Amino acid sequence: MTKVSPLAPASFPTLPAIAGVKVAAGEAGIRYSGRVDLLYAELVEGTSVAGVFTRSSMPSVPVDLCRRSLANGEGHARALVVNSGNANAFTGRAGFDAAQATVEAAARIAGCDVDHVFVSSTGVIGEPPPAEKITTALPKLKAQLGDDWEAAARAICTTDTFPKASLRTAKIGGENVTIAGICKGSGMIAPNMGTMLGYIFTDAAVPPGVLQHLLTRSTDRSFNAITVDSDASTSDTVLAFATAQKQHQWVAAAGDAHFRDFRRKFDEVMLDLAHQIVRDGEGATKFVSVTVKGAAGSAAAKKIALAIANSPLVKTAIAGEDANWGRIVMAVGKSGEKADRDKLGIVIGGVQVAVNGGVVHGYDEAPVAQHMKGQEIAIEVDVGVGNSSATVWTCDLTHGYIDINGSYRS
Amino acid sequence: MTKVSPLAPASFPTLPAIAGVKVAAGEAGIRYSGRVDLLYAELVEGTSVAGVFTRSSMPSVPVDLCRRSLANGEGHARALVVNSGNANAFTGRAGFDAAQATVEAAARIAGCDVDHVFVSSTGVIGEPPPAEKITTALPKLKAQLGDDWEAAARAICTTDTFPKASLRTAKIGGENVTIAGICKGSGMIAPNMGTMLGYIFTDAAVPPGVLQHLLTRSTDRSFNAITVDSDASTSDTVLAFATAQKQHQWVAAAGDAHFRDFRRKFDEVMLDLAHQIVRDGEGATKFVSVTVKGAAGSAAAKKIALAIANSPLVKTAIAGEDANWGRIVMAVGKSGEKADRDKLGIVIGGVQVAVNGGVVHGYDEAPVAQHMKGQEIAIEVDVGVGNSSATVWTCDLTHGYIDINGSYRS
Numbered sequence: 001m002t003k004v005s006p007l008a009p010a011s012f013p014t015l016p017a018i019a020g021v022k023v024a025a026g027e028a029g030i031r032y033s034g035r036v037d038l039l040y041a042e043l044v045e046g047t048s049v050a051g052v053f054t055r056s057s058m059p060s061v062p063v064d065l066c067r068r069s070l071a072n073g074e075g076h077a078r079a080l081v082v083n084s085g086n087a088n089a090f091t092g093r094a095g096f097d098a099a100q101a102t103v104e105a106a107a108r109i110a111g112c113d114v115d116h117v118f119v120s121s122t123g124v125i126g127e128p129p130p131a132e133k134i135t136t137a138l139p140k141l142k143a144q145l146g147d148d149w150e151a152a153a154r155a156i157c158t159t160d161t162f163p164k165a166s167l168r169t170a171k172i173g174g175e176n177v178t179i180a181g182i183c184k185g186s187g188m189i190a191p192n193m194g195t196m197l198g199y200i201f202t203d204a205a206v207p208p209g210v211l212q213h214l215l216t217r218s219t220d221r222s223f224n225a226i227t228v229d230s231d232a233s234t235s236d237t238v239l240a241f242a243t244a245q246k247q248h249q250w251v252a253a254a255g256d257a258h259f260r261d262f263r264r265k266f267d268e269v270m271l272d273l274a275h276q277i278v279r280d281g282e283g284a285t286k287f288v289s290v291t292v293k294g295a296a297g298s299a300a301a302k303k304i305a306l307a308i309a310n311s312p313l314v315k316t317a318i319a320g321e322d323a324n325w326g327r328i329v330m331a332v333g334k335s336g337e338k339a340d341r342d343k344l345g346i347v348i349g350g351v352q353v354a355v356n357g358g359v360v361h362g363y364d365e366a367p368v369a370q371h372m373k374g375q376e377i378a379i380e381v382d383v384g385v386g387n388s389s390a391t392v393w394t395c396d397l398t399h400g401y402i403d404i405n406g407s408y409r410s
Numbered sequence: 411m412t413k414v415s416p417l418a419p420a421s422f423p424t425l426p427a428i429a430g431v432k433v434a435a436g437e438a439g440i441r442y443s444g445r446v447d448l449l450y451a452e453l454v455e456g457t458s459v460a461g462v463f464t465r466s467s468m469p470s471v472p473v474d475l476c477r478r479s480l481a482n483g484e485g486h487a488r489a490l491v492v493n494s495g496n497a498n499a500f501t502g503r504a505g506f507d508a509a510q511a512t513v514e515a516a517a518r519i520a521g522c523d524v525d526h527v528f529v530s531s532t533g534v535i536g537e538p539p540p541a542e543k544i545t546t547a548l549p550k551l552k553a554q555l556g557d558d559w560e561a562a563a564r565a566i567c568t569t570d571t572f573p574k575a576s577l578r579t580a581k582i583g584g585e586n587v588t589i590a591g592i593c594k595g596s597g598m599i600a601p602n603m604g605t606m607l608g609y610i611f612t613d614a615a616v617p618p619g620v621l622q623h624l625l626t627r628s629t630d631r632s633f634n635a636i637t638v639d640s641d642a643s644t645s646d647t648v649l650a651f652a653t654a655q656k657q658h659q660w661v662a663a664a665g666d667a668h669f670r671d672f673r674r675k676f677d678e679v680m681l682d683l684a685h686q687i688v689r690d691g692e693g694a695t696k697f698v699s700v701t702v703k704g705a706a707g708s709a710a711a712k713k714i715a716l717a718i719a720n721s722p723l724v725k726t727a728i729a730g731e732d733a734n735w736g737r738i739v740m741a742v743g744k745s746g747e748k749a750d751r752d753k754l755g756i757v758i759g760g761v762q763v764a765v766n767g768g769v770v771h772g773y774d775e776a777p778v779a780q781h782m783k784g785q786e787i788a789i790e791v792d793v794g795v796g797n798s799s800a801t802v803w804t805c806d807l808t809h810g811y812i813d814i815n816g817s818y819r820s
Contacts, residue, residue: 058743058751090739092768125736320816326535329500333468358502406730
């Protein structure tokens with residue numbers, strides 16, 4: 001991996017064994033040499049699964065196959081295979097055959113139905129993956145199954161500069177359960193998810209329908225509320241697995257009162273992982289939160305927030321540590337959503353910069369300039385037309401982004 | 411001005427005097443010192459005017475006032491004042507007063523009604539402009555009125571690296587008329603026009619309604635079909651003036667057969683100017699045309715083309731001279747418009763790269779790699795679902811863009 005992002009967490013969290021899940025990572029030599037590029041995970045019988053996928057009209061073959069397994073497998077999963085180095089997207093029949101061979105090999109090794117196997121691929125678009133390298137490596141990984149989550153998190157990385165994981169303990173009716181997640185993503189990150197893969201594992205017993213409801217709702221406020229470069233990938237996938245290894249009060253519906261702590265912790269894991277992707281945004285030097293208030297509706301609030309968060313001019317100004325609120329006004333204006341120019345207010349780093357459509361009287365830029373020098377930038381905009389709000393997260397746009405993407409063949 | 415864009419035309423075109431228009435440029439010291447920053451133009455009585463403006467919900471004060479003059483002035487214009495260095499956007503009451511003072515001063519000097527004065531401002535957002543500097547300079551410019559179009563084109567520039575103009579001669583019923591245009595724009599350029607100002611002048615007699623029809627239609631295929639960075643400004647303005655100084659067959663409607671050559675040449679001037687803005691895109695080293703065919707409708711075609719043209723990953727790949735067609739597939743997929751993954755075809759520089767959803771058999775990258783080394787990049791995508799097409803133009807995304815926008819306070 002290249003130089004670690006300055007926004008990276010201090011260390012990789014210590015993830016415990018999750019009852020019902022075993023993982024192994026290896027070097028299949030798919031594209032990179034000398035680094036792990038293949039993850040194999042086995043899940044105990046009775047594991048629930050839920051998934052959300054890219055909204056791209058050009059989905060990768062593995063996304064097609066995950067959707068197939070989700071539809072045919074009655075919400076249960078037994079194996080997960082993820083490779084980096086090749087996205088198996090836009091690969092036609094050869095790509096399908098390669099992915100199908102991987103699914104069949106994993107089903108044999110795990111001793112399960114093909115519809116209980118889930119596969120993901122991330123990396124270069126347009127080249128069919130070397131299926132034999134994967135199918136040859138899988139039996140070796142089966143022999144190494146264990147709890148090395150850091151290796152698992154590393155195996156799914158591409159341009160990431162650090163492996164990403166998150167952990168929470170939640171209570172369901174008095175019983176402690178564990179929620180752990182890993183993810184990858186650095187570029188091609190946009191609201192409909194980017195080249196990002198995320199996997200959440202819990203030892204709790206959560207029926208597939210409840211897990212799907214939870215995952216879909218949580219994705220909207222986490223992985224679908226981040227943007228690095230407005231580009232949405234062909235491969236985006238988030239899967240959640242619940243192995244049902246803990247004995248606890250039965251969860252019948254997502255709204256159950258005794259399930260509340262789990263929901264909250266699940267959301268925290270999702271948001272923590274999503275933030276880590278932003279913190280590893282290609283070339284990022286600043287972590288930026290954008291909150292829009294006073295919007296006509298929550299969809300409008302999110303659209304305006306994303307117009308700000310995706311604006312190259314706003315992002316380069318942040319990179320330049322310039323409190324250029326005029327560009328924020330510009331981005332609000334271009335969003336296409338209702339906003340009242342003459343009521344617009346802007347707060348940067350907690351300091352009111354503009355109010356009622358103009359700069360505040362006697363505006364002192366010094367504290368705002370100081371805030372812009374930090375690594376955590378907070379932008380709040382009140383668009384003055386309603387009561388809805390939304391928050392999204394992004395990073396700045398720097399020379400590093402150009403360096404990475406002017407040469408990397410993704 | 412900074413180092414001239416490598417994509418700039420070889421020279422500024424020689425613009426003739428246009429009967430009924432006189433221009434003068436001067437140094438008002440609005441923000442820059444030692445360079446022209448104020449344009450004053452007078453138009454003969456009976457001049458028709460048409461205008462198109464930003465769709466931003468945060469329009470600048472001058473845009474508001476142009477709309478007012480267009481509504482109240484019965485389609486006629488007598489004076490135009492354009493300053494660079496200050497956009498007079500998001501400036502509240504002080505900004506309105508400054509612009510109104512400019513309009514009134516120009517009306518006095520030109521001896522006309524305030525509703526026949528048009529004003530534009532481009533530059534920093536959020537600071538009320540120094541109205542006295544402008545009103546003090548105007549009488550001096552009145553005394554210097556002439557035909558120095560290059561100075562006029564320079565006076566309206568901000569981060570532009572070269573002044574922009576275009577010229578055509580058209581025939582209306584056997585009579586030659588002249589169409590000349592100047593414009594500015596380099597960053598904050600997106601489909602709803604960017605920080606761009608454009609002014610078209612002709613000595614032909616074109617009724618206001620016909621001129622407006624022509625301008626609106628032409629803008630969609632020129633200034634609204636270019637993008638530098640997807641950011642749309644608060645100040646975008648294109649005005650067309652027809653001084654009616656030539657005697658020719660009467661034009662009753664835009665569709666008149668004897669008006670056809672004028673329409674074509676008018677479109678050429680508009681497109682030439684729009685292309686020059688792309689050629690001066692901040693940090694640009696490549697001029698890129700993106701054509702989408704086989705779309706479900708022309709709006710869908712344009713939206714897909716813009717998704718490609720605005721994709722940071724596509725634009726950085728072009729900067730890196732990488733024929734990364736996988737990113738083109740990604741951009742089609744994220745557009746939200748209908749496309750058939752398994753029928754998708756891509757042509758780069760005239761070479762078929764992908765067909766029916768996969769790379770062509772025996773793909774030889776060499777000629778495509780050679781094309782990518784050039785300054786003019788042509789991308790064609792067939793999305794395989796219908797018969798509609800659209801073309802848009804953009805530039806690559808380079809370190810130069812970051813340099814310019816990480817420091818310039820726009």
